[in-house]
Amino acid sequence: MTEDIDLPVSSAARVADPDEDITxxxxxxxxxxxxxxxxxxxxxxxxxxxxxxxxxxxxxxxxxxxxxxxxxxxxxxxxxxxxxxxxxxxxxxxxxxxxxxxxxxxxxxxxxxxxxxxxxxxxxxxxxxxxxxxxxxxxxxxxxxxxxxxxxxxxxxxxxxxxxxxxxxxxxxxxxxxxxxxxxxxxxxxxxxxxxxxxxxxxxxxxxxxxxxxxxxxxxxxxxxxxxxxxxxxxxxxxxxxxxxVTRIEPRALVRPPGFPDFQTRVRIVDRGVHELTGRAWSGHAPVTRVEVSADAGQTWADAVLGPDPEPYAWRAWRWTWEAGEPGRHTLCARATDAAGNVQPVEEPWNVQGMANNVIHRVPVLVR
Amino acid sequence: MTEDIDLPVSSAARVADPDEDITxxxxxxxxxxxxxxxxxxxxxxxxxxxxxxxxxxxxxxxxxxxxxxxxxxxxxxxxxxxxxxxxxxxxxxxxxxxxxxxxxxxxxxxxxxxxxxxxxxxxxxxxxxxxxxxxxxxxxxxxxxxxxxxxxxxxxxxxxxxxxxxxxxxxxxxxxxxxxxxxxxxxxxxxxxxxxxxxxxxxxxxxxxxxxxxxxxxxxxxxxxxxxxxxxxxxxxxxxxxxxxVTRIEPRALVRPPGFPDFQTRVRIVDRGVHELTGRAWSGHAPVTRVEVSADAGQTWADAVLGPDPEPYAWRAWRWTWEAGEPGRHTLCARATDAAGNVQPVEEPWNVQGMANNVIHRVPVLVR
CATH class of the missing domain: 3.90.420.10 (Oxidoreductase, molybdopterin-binding domain)
Known part of the structure; x- marks a missing residue:
């Protein structure tokens, strides 16, 4: 770069103000x-x-x-x-x-x-x-x-x-x-x-x-x-x-959002009853050995059923039967553990560039 | 929908407050x-x-x-x-x-x-x-x-x-x-x-x-x-x-941004000298018959050279030679006209859902 131009371009990494929406x-x-x-x-x-x-x-x-x-x-x-x-x-x-x-x-x-x-x-x-x-x-x-x-x-x-x-x-x-x-x-x-x-x-x-x-x-x-x-x-x-x-991928599980979405908010609408929740989990450190699911925003957890062993660095399918009983808002969560003992954190591991963050997935759903 | 659930979902269309960033x-x-x-x-x-x-x-x-x-x-x-x-x-x-x-x-x-x-x-x-x-x-x-x-x-x-x-x-x-x-x-x-x-x-x-x-x-x-x-x-x-x-596509021309980008702001950096600007233009009403280009933020306009006739509803290529002389910030613009006489507006045609807006394209560039 020539140095005589005042570049209107990005410089240092920054974090948003607490009340600052997306820029x-x-x-x-x-x-x-x-x-x-x-x-x-x-x-x-x-x-x-x-x-x-x-x-x-x-x-x-x-x-x-x-x-x-x-x-x-x-x-x-x-x-x-x-x-x-x-x-x-x-x-x-x-x-x-x-x-x-x-x-x-x-x-x-x-x-x-x-x-x-x-x-x-x-x-x-x-x-x-x-x-x-x-x-x-x-x-x-x-x-x-x-x-x-x-x-x-x-x-x-x-x-x-x-x-x-x-x-x-x-x-x-x-x-x-x-x-x-x-x-x-x-x-x-x-x-x-x-x-x-x-x-x-x-x-x-x-x-x-x-x-x-x-x-x-x-x-x-x-x-x-x-x-x-x-x-x-x-x-x-x-x-x-x-x-x-930053090196290898930290373990993560994602929930396939059940039901259907609202266009604007992407909130999921789910009918009361039994649902087979599914998703995928992966880790760049070692094979995924456990996926836990919570239907009460992380208060209680249950083990999901894991799918067949995938290729070494491909995601692994999981499923879990959810009884969606109570109409109203619920938060579904999933967390993965790998064979090296890495577990997804429940509290977000913050860093200034937002790298390798693998806090557990939370999916808000509305049971009707 | 059952009506007994207070749906946390989108209702009426709304516009953002003047100082409201992306939500x-x-x-x-x-x-x-x-x-x-x-x-x-x-x-x-x-x-x-x-x-x-x-x-x-x-x-x-x-x-x-x-x-x-x-x-x-x-x-x-x-x-x-x-x-x-x-x-x-x-x-x-x-x-x-x-x-x-x-x-x-x-x-x-x-x-x-x-x-x-x-x-x-x-x-x-x-x-x-x-x-x-x-x-x-x-x-x-x-x-x-x-x-x-x-x-x-x-x-x-x-x-x-x-x-x-x-x-x-x-x-x-x-x-x-x-x-x-x-x-x-x-x-x-x-x-x-x-x-x-x-x-x-x-x-x-x-x-x-x-x-x-x-x-x-x-x-x-x-x-x-x-x-x-x-x-x-x-x-x-x-x-x-x-x-x-909303029915047919209003005419629009886009400029292929020249030079290379800054990662964060997407501002374009362009070397001083002669550049062949290119882009595409289309209209759902009638064939594009004219594309004009401005290198001074819309103060003056020149006709671009149009590419061959495309299929009836495909975009048409255009090009224009730009002498990027003065180091500093410039704004490139393009506007399309179709055979039905529709011309892109310079002032944005506002409506509450933001539909069919075809204000002219403006590309900020930094000449060095």
């Missing part, structure tokens, strides 16, 4: 990014167009024939691959749940001002591509390697810093067998909004890691200090804290 | 419905997942094998068709621009409180299906017929009225050759969010007409008085006005 800045983001409507929890695999989307800058249009992926930096043999070369490599398909690290942000008090997610920044898809580790081995990663930097073709400015979208991962994460260079989703070539022609998929990590419109992979011998790693995706109590990195 | 109700809608990111103006045909979406209630999941379309009411031979029967009929594909009647609502002052669209509730797709008129002729429409009511499988409550989504059209509009029962978009079966398995397409009319998840078509011998026709989609100056129906 126009937040609405502009919400109008272009979108969540998964929660009735789509009915699908094992989220249809394209219903999966959540978060794009920092513009969605680039890349010309597939001229697209190249460069693998460079601290490697013995830098590689340049075109799409045909990538697609000729061994192909795998993995079912993976992705979630935005900012999911739940707009429900925090005070509210961090950024993309204003409520509960719905999630989706599960079948991602097809080729494992990255063999390509890095072919390139010959130097013994001095520390981080691997992934660069997308999307370009913008964020808190005054002009950048291509870049995120780095520690080398040991990158070398996992299940890290993919993906070129198809749900059996179709990637659509533009999901990173066409090629994106990164790192199962278990929040969405900021899943670099779209991938054009470069650089092996570096220091810890990466780029904006998205060093500033944006960190858990901080104040804007100038160093904070700690 | 949680509006955010809930914005998080599930979404616009077309304006960089997608680059595409002649909007990819699935980037086309705008507005769903009043939940997106229903219909079982395709058991789905039936009933054509009934004031007809001599009621018809029931399954999907295979519909797909065996003559097939046509039409490129059509669809726009939500509420596009631009959130920019109005005072702001009507509903789905808070800015500029982006639009998209253009290739819709494939079979013309409806021959089916109605086969059913034998009674000479007493007035309106035709289209019923979707989506169910909810709106301003206290429980309903399946229903919209009616005058018979003469329904019998147009280009009104389709569509079962594919951009060459693929309709995805759930676009009305699978079958939806209505009425080129030239706003989105409320394009009934999704279609299950019934009823010919009636009176003017339809259902909620969406008689209350929701009307131009009113006050909530209790009778108003006049």
């Amino acid at each position: 126009l800045d937040e609405l502009r983001l919400a109008a272009r990014n979108h969540g998964m409507p929660l009735e789509a929890l009915d699908y094992d695999v989220t249809p394209v167009g219903l999966h959540y989307l978060l794009t920092h800058y513009d969605i680039p249009i890349l010309d597939h024939p001229s697209w190249r992926l460069n693998i460079a930096g601290h490697v013995q043999h830098p590689l340049e691959l075109d799409l045909a070369a990538l697609q000729a490599l061994p192909q795998v398909t993995q079912r993976v749940t992705l979630e935005c690290a900012g999911n739940g942000r707009a429900k925090l008090l005070p509210r961090p001002v950024s993309q204003p997610w409520l509960d719905e920044a999630v989706g599960t898809a079948d991602w097809t591509g080729t494992p990255l580790a063999p390509l890095l081995r072919r390139a010959g990663v130097a013994s001095s390697a520390v981080d691997v930097v992934f660069t997308g073709a999307d370009h913008g400015i964020e808190r005054g810093i002009e950048q291509d979208y870049q995120r780095a991962l520690p080398l040991e994460e990158v070398l996992r067998d299940d890290v993919l260079l993906a070129y198809a989703v749900n059996g179709q070539p990637l659509p533009p909004q999901h990173g066409a022609p090629v994106r990164l998929i790192v199962p278990g990590w929040y969405g900021m890691t899943q670099v779209k419109w991938l054009v470069r992979i650089d092996v570096i011998d220091t810890a990466f200090t780029g904006f998205q790693n060093a500033h944006a995706y960190r858990l901080k109590q104040a804007a100038d804290d160093e904070g700690v990195p | 949680l109700d509006e955010l809930r809608l914005a998080a599930r419905n979404h616009g077309m990111p304006l960089e997608a103006l680059d595409y002649d045909v909007t990819p699935v997942g980037l086309h705008y979406l507005l769903t009043h209630y939940d997106i229903p999941i219909l079982d395709h094998p058991s789905w039936r379309l009933n054509i009934a009411g004031h007809v001599q031979h009621p018809l029931e068709l399954d999907l295979a029967a519909l797909q065996a009929l003559p097939q046509v594909t039409q490129r059509v621009t669809l726009e939500c009647a509420g596009n631009g609502r959130a920019k109005l002052l005072p702001r009507p409180v509903s789905q808070p669209w800015l500029d982006e509730a639009v998209g253009t797709a290739d819709w494939t299906g079979t013309p409806l008129a021959p089916l109605l002729r086969r059913a034998g429409v009674a000479s007493s017929a007035v309106d035709v009511v289209f019923t979707g499988a989506d169910h909810g409550i709106e301003r206290g009225i429980e309903q399946d989504y229903q919209r009616a059209l005058p018979l003469e509009e329904v019998l147009r050759d280009d009104v389709l029962l569509a079962y594919a978009v951009n060459g693929q079966p309709l995805p759930p969010q676009h009305g699978a398995p079958v939806r209505l397409i009425v080129p030239g009319w706003y989105g409320m007409t394009q009934v999704k998840w279609l299950v019934r078509i009823d010919v009636i011998d009176t003017a339809f008085t259902g909620f969406q026709n008689a209350h929701a989609y009307r131009l009113k100056q006050a909530a209790d006005d009778e108003g006049v129906p």
Whole structure:
């Protein structure tokens, strides 16, 4: 950036005043990014167009024939691959749940001002591509390697810093067998909004890691200090804290809202009687081992019945029989526990950027 | 609805107080419905997942094998068709621009409180299906017929009225050759969010007409008085006005925002120099015959170069060479004129529900 222009652009992260409604800045983001409507929890695999989307800058249009992926930096043999070369490599398909690290942000008090997610920044898809580790081995990663930097073709400015979208991962994460260079989703070539022609998929990590419109992979011998790693995706109590990195997806269960909605408020209307509540639960740390449900706003909890084991990083279905007896307002809740012992909190874990918030899901319903 | 429950649901339409930011109700809608990111103006045909979406209630999941379309009411031979029967009929594909009647609502002052669209509730797709008129002729429409009511499988409550989504059209509009029962978009079966398995397409009319998840078509011998026709989609100056129906799409031109964005504010950063500005323009009344562009916030206007004639109700490309000379803030504008003489207004045409607002597009940019 030239420095002689007074940029009317965002600077430090801020939180809203206690009585401040959603701002126009937040609405502009919400109008272009979108969540998964929660009735789509009915699908094992989220249809394209219903999966959540978060794009920092513009969605680039890349010309597939001229697209190249460069693998460079601290490697013995830098590689340049075109799409045909990538697609000729061994192909795998993995079912993976992705979630935005900012999911739940707009429900925090005070509210961090950024993309204003409520509960719905999630989706599960079948991602097809080729494992990255063999390509890095072919390139010959130097013994001095520390981080691997992934660069997308999307370009913008964020808190005054002009950048291509870049995120780095520690080398040991990158070398996992299940890290993919993906070129198809749900059996179709990637659509533009999901990173066409090629994106990164790192199962278990929040969405900021899943670099779209991938054009470069650089092996570096220091810890990466780029904006998205060093500033944006960190858990901080104040804007100038160093904070700690956001990494894997915290456990979460969502309730498929029962009944039908009011257009404006989205409150659910449910007939008195027996209902089979359903939903999904996931964790990037370990398999989900328990989902509890409450029909009285969290005063009492009961165990849901879990569906079959999903693929390692895909959401798990659950169900629970609810006797909706008393007409009036009720609040349904669900909370997930994973095999590593992580349990969703009942009180929200606040941080200044609203990252990795996984407070339990609450669904207001009106029984008639 | 039982009447003994005090419904915590939306009632009359309201406008926001002058200093009232976006409400949680509006955010809930914005998080599930979404616009077309304006960089997608680059595409002649909007990819699935980037086309705008507005769903009043939940997106229903219909079982395709058991789905039936009933054509009934004031007809001599009621018809029931399954999907295979519909797909065996003559097939046509039409490129059509669809726009939500509420596009631009959130920019109005005072702001009507509903789905808070800015500029982006639009998209253009290739819709494939079979013309409806021959089916109605086969059913034998009674000479007493007035309106035709289209019923979707989506169910909810709106301003206290429980309903399946229903919209009616005058018979003469329904019998147009280009009104389709569509079962594919951009060459693929309709995805759930676009009305699978079958939806209505009425080129030239706003989105409320394009009934999704279609299950019934009823010919009636009176003017339809259902909620969406008689209350929701009307131009009113006050909530209790009778108003006049919203019908065809008013002309609009959008500018493909040049340069690159700031993440939070979406302000565009543009380098000093010559830029080819591009965009699209459309009207549901008649072909677009003129697009004018202003680089000085509407003080002076110049004619853009129009692209080739599109299909009758698809958007038309335009371009204009902009010399971005002076560093600092500028406002780019565009306005469309159609062959019927309709011109976009410079001052916003306000109404209490924010319908059919087509004030000119303004894009703030920062030249560096």
